[in-house]
Each structure stands twice: as C-alpha cells, then as structure tokens.
Amino acid sequence: MINKISISAIAAATFFSVQVWAGNEDRVGQSGANELIINPWARSAGWMNCNTSTVRGMEAQYLNVAGTAFTRKTEIGFSHTTWLKGTGISINSFGISQKVGESGAITLGIMSMDFGKIDITTPDLPEGGIGTFKPQFLNVGLSYAKAFSNSIYGGLTIKVISESVADVRASGIAFDAGIQYVTGFNKEKDNLRFGISLKNVGAPLTFKGDGLASKGFTSDNVSLTISQRAERFELPSLVNIGGSYDFKLAEMHRITLSAAFTSNSFSRDQTAVGLEYGFKNLFMLRAGYAYERKGASEDETINVYRGFGAGVTVEAPIGKSGKSIGLDYSYRPTYTFDGTHSFGVLLKL
Numbered sequence: 001m002i003n004k005i006s007i008s009a010i011a012a013a014t015f016f017s018v019q020v021w022a023g024n025e026d027r028v029g030q031s032g033a034n035e036l037i038i039n040p041w042a043r044s045a046g047w048m049n050c051n052t053s054t055v056r057g058m059e060a061q062y063l064n065v066a067g068t069a070f071t072r073k074t075e076i077g078f079s080h081t082t083w084l085k086g087t088g089i090s091i092n093s094f095g096i097s098q099k100v101g102e103s104g105a106i107t108l109g110i111m112s113m114d115f116g117k118i119d120i121t122t123p124d125l126p127e128g129g130i131g132t133f134k135p136q137f138l139n140v141g142l143s144y145a146k147a148f149s150n151s152i153y154g155g156l157t158i159k160v161i162s163e164s165v166a167d168v169r170a171s172g173i174a175f176d177a178g179i180q181y182v183t184g185f186n187k188e189k190d191n192l193r194f195g196i197s198l199k200n201v202g203a204p205l206t207f208k209g210d211g212l213a214s215k216g217f218t219s220d221n222v223s224l225t226i227s228q229r230a231e232r233f234e235l236p237s238l239v240n241i242g243g244s245y246d247f248k249l250a251e252m253h254r255i256t257l258s259a260a261f262t263s264n265s266f267s268r269d270q271t272a273v274g275l276e277y278g279f280k281n282l283f284m285l286r287a288g289y290a291y292e293r294k295g296a297s298e299d300e301t302i303n304v305y306r307g308f309g310a311g312v313t314v315e316a317p318i319g320k321s322g323k324s325i326g327l328d329y330s331y332r333p334t335y336t337f338d339g340t341h342s343f344g345v346l347l348k349l
Helices: 001-019 065-070
Strands: 075-082 089-100 104-114 134-146 152-165 168-183 194-203 213-217 223-227 239-246 253-262 272-281 283-292 308-317 325-333 340-348
Touching: 065 104, 065 134, 065 152, 065 168, 065 194, 134 168
Parallel strands: none
Antiparallel strands: 075 089, 075 340, 089 104, 104 134, 134 152, 152 168, 168 194, 194 239, 213 223, 239 253, 253 272, 272 283, 283 308, 308 325, 325 340
C-alpha cells in the first residue's frame, strides 16, 4: 500500500513541478545568484548531474538532499574546482554529514567562490592603479533528511546566500527539497531508483550599499549624496527528475545506468544520461552526456555545460571498521574556456 501511495505521490509531484517550472529561454539572464546552480562536488559532477536518483551521502546536499539520509555515520568532504579554466575563478567547498537517530541525517555545506583580485577603476581612472577588491560569493546550507521507510527518503535544505562586490552586497535565503524512492525486483535488490528535487526557491534579492551612492551638486552648488536603487533579481529555481538502474555483472562488479531531466526557470531545459562502473566500493568510473535543445553549437547554446563529462573515484578502506577515504576527480566540458575541473576528498568515518 505504501509503495503505491509513494509512486503516485512522486508522479503527481513530477507532473506539477514540470508544469510550474518549465524552462523559459526568453528569461535567460534575468536571474541572479547563479552560483547556486554550480555543482562543486567532484563525485556527482562527473555524471553531468544525471544522478539525482542515486546520489548519496554528504554530496547529495547539492543535487538531491534526500540522498543525505543514506549517511551511515559521519562523512566529511572537501572539494576544489577550477571553474571555466582560463578565467582564474575557483570554488572551494566543505561539507559534513552526521547520522542522527535511527533514520535521520543532518548536513552542513559551505561553498565559496574565489575570483581573485580585481583592479578598482573609476570614470577618471579607467586603467585602475588605485587598489584592488575581491568579490565574495558564499553559500551556506543546512539540511535534514530522513528515511520514512525502506523505500522512501526525503529531505529539506535551507541556504543562506551572500554576495558582495566592493561596497555593494546582497543576501537572502533559499530552500531545496528532495525525494528518493528505492525499489527492486526482489527483497535483495534495491536496484531501481527514482528521484526528484526542487532547488533554489526563495524571495528575490537586491544589492544594497555605499557603492550605489554618488556625490552631486544642487543648482546652488551644495554638495549632496545621491543613492541609486538596484533592480531586484530572482533566484535560478529548477527541478531535477531522474531514475537509475543497477546491473550486477558479478558479485564485485556493477554498472549503473542513470538519466535525469532538468527544468530550468531561467534557461533551456536539459536532459542528461550517464553510466558508472563500480568495482566493489573501491573504484568507480563514470561518464555523462548533457543535451540541450537547440544547443548543438557554440552560437546556439545558453547553458554553460554541454556534451560529455567524466569522473573517477578511488576509495580505500581505513582499517576493518568500515571507514574509508576517497579521492575524486571530474571534468565537465564547455564551449568557451577549457572546461571545469574538480578535485575532492571524502572521508567516511
């Protein structure tokens, strides 16, 4: 009975989400805080984000928070991303997930973008030479996920968004939610999975600060300060819907086929498919392909990632207690610059 209700609920949520959040390419460029749609984690990024139904543990906070409910005890992760290589922009991320009670997990994730130092310029000094500033983009997420049964997992994330450029700052709050449904053809095989996640839902943000003020003079030559109002911007809300299936080739070998559909509110929708080969829990090799309608060439695409991406994980046990350390790498291609490279470390304690 529970399984029938769960499948119906997921199907209804999927239909409703697609109707409400259908992609709209006419709104491209109208959203802000687009760092919220950058996956900073190497292990899941190598799939081109097609693993919304299979992602588990600490990294699941980004793609589908429901997957954090699979945290066995404690997971700690670090990641460094060279974003759009050639721009000098990097992303550093830290996350920790802790199992609480019999079926819950709490996860804290921090993502920071580093743009390097930028010269301060003015209308009178367009070449700079008067100092530098460093933009700071910081997202902090706190999640709770729970296993509601042997098949149904759900979670919620609240994120604090902070962006600052010189003397101007914007901040706000966004929410993510996700569900994963796990089933199979018999009690021993939970090899069929479905997932849906809703991301970046929140009120519009507005930049404020002294950087929007300038000095002027009245007709009587009296000095005054003129404050400008910045236009507010919406968050890049989206929905991910996906499914996967595990093929067990032998006791120690696995191949997982995964697919996902991303419905963007401020861009074209994308479809991604991927495969992952796993040898026990020691070695995993994955690849994904992201497809964008009308995005077959550099002049037509409006999403930063397209085509084939790949990743690899090497995980080594620590003692005989089930603890392990994993090293991850992923590459995501782009038409411009030299793609995005991510390196990560994951400790399972």
